[in-house]
Amino acid sequence: MPSDPVVLSFDTSAAHCAAALLSGDRILASRAEEMGRGQAERLVPLLEELLAEAGLGWDDLARIGVGIGPGNFTGIRISVAAARGLGLALGIPVIGVSTFDAIAVDAPGRAAAVPAPRDQVYLKPVGGSPDLVAVELAADAAFPPAPATLTEAIARHAATAAAGGPPPAPLYIRPADAAPSRDAPPVILD
Amino acid sequence: MTKALTLLGLESSCDDTAAAVVRRTDAGTEVLASVVFGQAELHSAFGGVVPEIAARAHTEKLDTSVQQALEAAGVTLADLDAVAVTAGPGLIGGVLAGVMCAKGICAATGLPLVGVNHLAGHALTPRMTDDIAFPYLMLLVSGGHCQFLVVRGPDDFSRLGGTIDDAPGEAFDKVARLLGLPQPGGPSVEAEAAKGNATRFRMPRPLLDRDDCNLSFSGLKTALLRARDGVIAEKGGLTRADRADLCAGFQEAVVEVLAAKLRRALSIYLEERPDVPTVAVAGGVAANGAIRAALEQVAAEAGAAFVAPPLRFCTDNAAMIAYAGIELFEGGQRDDMTLAARPRWPLDRSGPAMLGSGKKGAKA
DSSP, X not given: OOSSOEEEEEEOSSSEEEEEEEETTEEEXXXXXXXXXXXXXXXXXXXXXXXXXXXXXXXXXXEEEEEOOSSOHHHHHHHHHHHHHHHHHHTOOEEEEOHHHHHHHHSTTSOEEEXXXXXXXXXXXXXXXXXXEEGGGGTTSBOOOOHHHHHHHHHXXXXXXXXXXXXXXXXXXXXXXXXXXXXXXXXXXX | OOOOEEEEEEEOSSSEEEEEEEEEETTEEEEEEEEEEEOHHHHGGGTSOOHHHHHHHHHHHHHHHHHHHHHXXXXXXXXXXXXXXXXXXXXXXXXXXXXXXHHHHHHHHOOOEEEEEHHHHHHHHHHHHHOOOSSEEEEEXXXXXXXXXXXXXXXXXXXXEEBSSOOHHHHHHHHHHHTTOOSSHHHHHHHHHTTSOTTSSOOOOTTTTSSSSOBOOHHHHHHHHHHHHHHHHHHSSBOHHHHXXXXXXXXXXXXXXXXXXXXXXXXXXXXXXXXXXXXEEESGGGGOHHHHHHHHHHHHHXXXXXXXXXXXXXXXXXHHHHHHHHHHHHTTOOBOTTOOOOSOOOSOSSSOOOSOOBTTBOOO
């Protein structure tokens, strides 16, 4: 049993399913699998394999760090929903960690950028708010590391973050793409 | 004496985030708590449920719903025997959020996981509320579904027929939009129809000429649009009386079609000579008074009992999922952590597909 509290982290914000176990400064186990789809079916079995590899059970966890994106909307919901279910049942803090914060673990003080569809990126300038911009505007920014490193960074960030905040929520950056109804109501004459 | 079973249910397949705790003992079934958070206000500006908005809301509301249901029921996770979750059919983003939340709870506690078909939840509700016996005839009529089912067991359904296009609840919503009435359309169209003259605008009775249990509501929407535009072309707008008459004509068409098709479905069902012939309805459209009265009358004429669960268990809720989970759990169903969320999941696996029978399979 590790002496320091154990943090479980996982992330499905892009085409991967990744998880890590951190105790103090030490990564106990880490996994990343590339996958375009099927994260919802793979995530929990992967977490169970990771715990087994480290000789740990769910009750040994002190907190959870979950990747909240930005990224694939469905992907970040898969992880956040699972993390909230786990947190509810285990009664431990669940920390939502953005990909920007995870990038900053190994690249502090730099603008952070996350790939988005159609030659765009989610760009977070130093000290500024993130936005969806053309990829050319992110030339100097740090991009996410490989999924295994990303999820380890999520664990490291979550380990030191303050607990007790609001529960983790996906970071979408943009509102849902929806158009108001085209049915114009008729004129009522009386 | 069978073991008492207490299940948590989660539902998030459309625009209601719901959690419930249901217990079944020898003495009967008790809904210990049923929590439903609707999203109507999130979708109202868009004239219908927006899948991405729904998925976002479910993801951040499911665990809160579970917590509230457990507290209201006065139980903890340790008091449960299993967790049941809607695994389809429905809007995939919401279904996924529910399935992942349930997996998180089950992984952490070791509780068994039971994936439930949303339609089975509706179809088994009359057993939860009124303890009726198999086989019974079920009319599932809601904003997203319309089908006649013979329910023979918790996982044994035969579909006699259903809509070949839209669901009636969807048609009520569309009519409300076309006439400038508030959403959801069901109650507002029903209230207007009560004030109107159903004979002024003659609406079609789709598929009544066919001797089967299939229905269609798409053409009815178009007929209403044409009738509305006729009045507007003449007067430059609608009077309140025009609007009420349009609602009355539309509603009467829906009532007559549902009643006539129920008559046909009943005659097929009664050929099985069930011990206690029973017709049950579920879904939000069953809350419409005119529709309910007509269906009740058709059942009475055929000598069948009529069961309509209370509205809160007719519309989307999680108690029905927990209850269906109990029946499936008793039958031995256990799902593992690879349980998939399914946008399409027909209840009747042998019947021919009716809707969206494309390469991804039938919708429902």
